[in-house]
Amino acid sequence: MVEGTVDVAVIGAGLVGSAVALGLARLGQRVVLLDEGDDRWHASGGNFGLVWVQGKGAKSGAYAAWTRASAEAWPAFAAELEDAVGLDPAYAKTGGLSLCLDETELEARATLIKRMHNQPAPGANDAEMLDAIELHRLVPGLGPRVVGASFCPHDGHADPLRTLRALQAAFVQAGGSIRRGVRIESIDAAGGGFRLAGQVSVIEAGRVVLAAGLGNRHLAPMVGLAAPVRPQRGQILVTHRVPELCPYACHRFRQTADGTVMLGDTHEEVGLDTGTTQRAAHDLAAYAAACFPALGNARVIRQWAALRVLSPDGLPIYAQSTTHPGAFVVTCHSGVTLAAIHAGELAGAIAAGNLPPAVASFAPGRFSEAA
Numbered sequence: 001m002v003e004g005t006v007d008v009a010v011i012g013a014g015l016v017g018s019a020v021a022l023g024l025a026r027l028g029q030r031v032v033l034l035d036e037g038d039d040r041w042h043a044s045g046g047n048f049g050l051v052w053v054q055g056k057g058a059k060s061g062a063y064a065a066w067t068r069a070s071a072e073a074w075p076a077f078a079a080e081l082e083d084a085v086g087l088d089p090a091y092a093k094t095g096g097l098s099l100c101l102d103e104t105e106l107e108a109r110a111t112l113i114k115r116m117h118n119q120p121a122p123g124a125n126d127a128e129m130l131d132a133i134e135l136h137r138l139v140p141g142l143g144p145r146v147v148g149a150s151f152c153p154h155d156g157h158a159d160p161l162r163t164l165r166a167l168q169a170a171f172v173q174a175g176g177s178i179r180r181g182v183r184i185e186s187i188d189a190a191g192g193g194f195r196l197a198g199q200v201s202v203i204e205a206g207r208v209v210l211a212a213g214l215g216n217r218h219l220a221p222m223v224g225l226a227a228p229v230r231p232q233r234g235q236i237l238v239t240h241r242v243p244e245l246c247p248y249a250c251h252r253f254r255q256t257a258d259g260t261v262m263l264g265d266t267h268e269e270v271g272l273d274t275g276t277t278q279r280a281a282h283d284l285a286a287y288a289a290a291c292f293p294a295l296g297n298a299r300v301i302r303q304w305a306a307l308r309v310l311s312p313d314g315l316p317i318y319a320q321s322t323t324h325p326g327a328f329v330v331t332c333h334s335g336v337t338l339a340a341i342h343a344g345e346l347a348g349a350i351a352a353g354n355l356p357p358a359v360a361s362f363a364p365g366r367f368s369e370a371a
């Protein structure tokens with residue numbers, strides 16, 4: 001039995017699917033957002049919350065430009081979400097620091113920032129290096145081991161859980177519907193559109209957007225696409241509330257508006273394992289205390305792990321199927337940063353039926369060409 005017919009079915013109600021679905025619904029499309037509802041290892045519930053520009057796209061000017069454009073769109077995007085549904089994503093454009101603890105790290109960072117200055121992409125050029133004297137003047141609470149940093153004025157942070165709630169509330173307000181507990185197991189071309197089936201439900205849709213994170217690997221081949229994504233575990237610690245330590249978001253340190261400090265995050269190739277380890281807790285705490293000695297006495301109140309959704313080159317995958325026109329795949333490992341552009345330009349392009357030239361280099365064909 002067919003349960004419903006819509007213009008677009010978006011599979012995956014994480015940050016990526018929810019942002020795209022919101023953008024589509026605001027354009028007047030009838031959209032259903034489908035999610036299996038198993039949140040054991042999903043990235044959207046366990047990430048760090050940075051809206052981060054610096055260092056992104058060192059090898060891809062297109063990615064640097066796309067990231068910067070999303071960061072530029074974030075202030076209006078956050079304000080609009082709050083106006084629409086009364087949920088504040090707690091976005092702050094603080095500027096961001098990537099701290100260096102020794103000369104080798106500082107030199108490597110300076111080389112990266114210099115390489116990005118040579119890129120044509122706007123914004124790739126705005127990060128600058130700060131030496132120890134400038135940096136310690138800017139952030140007096142830093143420890144003596146911090147020898148410098150890169151700084152980018154476009155970086156900031158948001159509360160990822162509030163952002164997700166706001167995206168979904170705004171989506172429903174715009175006329176979209178969310179179906180949880182629906183795991184899509186097959187997608188077939190039917191009647192000029194698609195027939196999506198799970199264990200107990202069948203949905204017909206004119207278009208389908210695969211935004212299922214790690215689940216895209218399995219779903220993409222059903223519509224002639226590829227999403228060779230893999231999980232990468234990231235562990236995060238959270239401290240109790242402490243007085244303000246640093247007004248800037250940092251690459252591995254983020255103080256929330258209520259004073260808790262998030263310390264992150266590991267990069268571990270352990271498959272679908274979301275366990276936490278004492279080793280990671282020790283390393284993250286030791287790093288944080290080296291950067292901010294005041295944190296040496298802070299109490300850790302939480303530790304968790306979540307899985308990044310990583311493509312082989314770390315860049316997003318955006319494509320429309322050539323064998324199944326109307327089927328799109330959307331996946332990335334910076335779903336907070338890119339939420340604004342996913343809900344805006346990307347959703348508009350999907351509604352129009354053509355992805356923009358700006359994302360042409362993110363098609364999965366690049367992986368088979370590389371092979």
Ligand SMILES: Cc1cc2nc3c(=O)[nH]c(=O)nc-3n(C[C@H](O)[C@H](O)[C@H](O)COP(=O)(O)OP(=O)(O)OC[C@H]3O[C@@H](n4cnc5c(N)ncnc54)[C@H](O)[C@@H]3O)c2cc1C
Pocket residue numbers: 011012013014015016017018034035036037038039041042043044045046047048049050051052182183184185211212213214215216219233234235236265306307308309331332333334335336337338
């Ligand atoms: C530790 C860590 C730190 C991070 N830090 C940052 C950061 O600071 N800034 C940033 O921008 N990004 C960060 N990220 C990345 C960001 O969290 C992800 O890019 C983003 O959450 C990916 O969202 P998603 O919707 O693609 O995937 P997910 O959150 O995994 O959601 C996918 C959804 O699809 C559903 N699904 C899967 N298969 C099916 C199916 N067959 N049928 C129905 N539903 C299905 C799942 O239930 C899930 O809800 C971080 C990630 C991690 C793990």
